[in-house]
Each structure stands twice: as C-alpha cells, then as structure tokens.
Amino acid sequence: MLVDSHCHLDRLDLTPFAGDFSKFLEEVENSLIDRMLCVCINLSEYPAMRELVEGETRIDVSVGVHPNEHCAFEPTIAELVDLGGDERVVAIGETGLDYYREGYDAAVQEERFRRHIRAAKQLGKPLIVHSRSAPRDTLRILTEENAEDVGGVFHCFTEDWSTARGALNLNFCISFSGIVTFKNAATLQDVARRVPSDRYMIETDSPYLAPVPLRGKPNYPVYIRHVAEFLAGIRGATLSKIADESAANYFTQFSGS
Secondary structure, eight states: OEEEEEEOGGGOOOGGGTTOHHHHHHHHHHTTEEEEEEOOSOGGGHHHHHHHTTTOTTEEEEEOOOTTOOOSSOOOHHHHHHHHTSTTEEEEEEEEEEOSSTTOOHHHHHHHHHHHHHHHHHHTOOEEEEEESOHHHHHHHHHHTTGGGTOEEETTOOSOHHHHHHHHHTTEEEEEOGGGGSTTOHHHHHHHHHSOTTSEEEOOOTTSOOOTTSTTSOOOGGGHHHHHHHHHHHHTOOHHHHHHHHHHHHHHHTTTO
16 A cells, blocks of 8 residues: 655646546545645645545645745744644644745744744644755754654655755654656665665655656646655665555654544
C-alpha cells in the first residue's frame, strides 16, 4: 500500500472524474493508496477542505498557513491550537519559509512560522515544514524553538545533504515529491539515496509538481507510484519495500492518524 504524505485535495481538477470527488476516491482505492494527508495552506479555505473529506477514513488533514499565503487574518497560537485539536488533524502546517520569489517579507514569515511551531508543541503534534531557498533560517528557527520536541517532515524537499542532515538531527523526516524524478535533480537524488530507511516519506504535492513522465501536467495522488518507482531505482530497492518503508514512516511520525 502507498501513502501520499502531502497533497491538496481541495485544489484538484476533478474534470477527469466528471467533477465527482467520490469517483476520484474510487481511482485512489483502485491504485492501492492506503492514506493521503490533505494539507491546509490557507485557513479561510480550511472549513471547505475539512467538509470535503468528512467521513473519509483514508484521508488525514493538517491545519496551517503557507509562508507565501496572504490571509484575511493571521492566526494566533490559540487559534491554531483550537483548530489543531480536531482528532482528524494530524499535523500543523504547512508552515515555514519561502525566499524564492521577490518581494517576500522574511520577518512576517518568521513570526508566522514561530507561531505554528509553538502551537504544534502545545498540541504535541508534528510539523509540516515548507522550506524553499531558506535552509539556514529554517533550521535556525526550528532549533531556537526546540521543534525537535515534536518533529515532523520537511515536505517536497529540494535542498542538499547538509540541510537534510540538519533536518534529520532535529527529528524531522524528509519527503520526496515528483521533483526527485526530474533530470536536473542530481543533488536531490543524492539525498534520496542517503536518507535512512526509517526517515523518509513520499508525496505528490498534487495538484502541483507531477513526476516524470507526466511533468507539466496536473498532478494527482495516483501518480505517487511514479515517485516510489523512481526511489526504488536509485536506492536499489523494490517498489514494495519503498511503499512499505515510506508508509511505516508516515504512520510513525503522524501517530494521530
């Protein structure tokens, strides 16, 4: 069985499924996907996201605000704790830092990040960390906030082994998306070979970042198999082993699921 540790189901184009979410779920089941984590990036969209997956036992959810999101309000620690107390919520995030695009406000992102970390610690739930072009500050803030107390996952990892080692030392797993299958991802592929078998996950980040051979097309959780197959190839493992290890790591880290 496969686990998609990070996707945005409320943002999928359901046109191939006649606009029917239940038909999409049928394909997921037929593809032997055991669990999906539907990740929140904007709290104004969270109620609709939560309603979409209501009653679906194979879908976990998270609560958080993406570092690049412009929200109607900035959630307080108390508000994050209140939403995160839902038993279906297995993690806080995605949260973190993103310095990739021009015009970002590092101070605003840092303050938002710290609130998420503190909420996660109050709840005793892991973090989903988004870090893009900001490895040093991400690791610094996690260290300063003692985020290793809850750990979590660096999702859609794109950095080098030094950054991965820093994340691992802070009790975080490394999650690989379709990016690892790209031809220009040699540095990331090196990380994928070296991460311990009990410290990695796989994800689609759908509807974004479709893996090879579907790069550039809308992404769906059913494409997680391509990520798993690629990892199997570069790690010298079977598809079954990659599926089992990554699923076990997911359930270990997100123990509330």
